[in-house]
Amino acid sequence: MAAVYVNLRERSLVERILFGILALALLVLGFFFIAAALVAGAILAAAALLRFWWLQRKLRKAEKERYVSAEYTVVERESPPLSRLPPGR
Numbered sequence: 001m002a003a004v005y006v007n008l009r010e011r012s013l014v015e016r017i018l019f020g021i022l023a024l025a026l027l028v029l030g031f032f033f034i035a036a037a038l039v040a041g042a043i044l045a046a047a048a049l050l051r052f053w054w055l056q057r058k059l060r061k062a063e064k065e066r067y068v069s070a071e072y073t074v075v076e077r078e079s080p081p082l083s084r085l086p087p088g089r
Contacts (some may be wrong), residue, residue: 011019
């Protein structure tokens with residue numbers, strides 16, 4: 001591939017000023033494009049994180065409601081009376 005070399009010294013002053021303005025305009029346009037892309041990415045990331053948090057919240061709430069919680073008292077039964085019959089019968 002052939003390399004192209006442009007000698008700016010051979011250009012007129014008006015051409016150099018126009019190229020400078022064009023380069024500056026491209027830099028400003030690129031800056032605003034990158035800034036807009038970063039803002040859009042941040043908004044999309046925030047929306048995705050918010051959705052993820054909301055789904056986790058719903059799942060935790062459903063898991064919590066899955067079990068019934070109540071107060072209770074443990075009542076132990078008495079052991080059955082011993083048999084009065086002789087062994088072997």
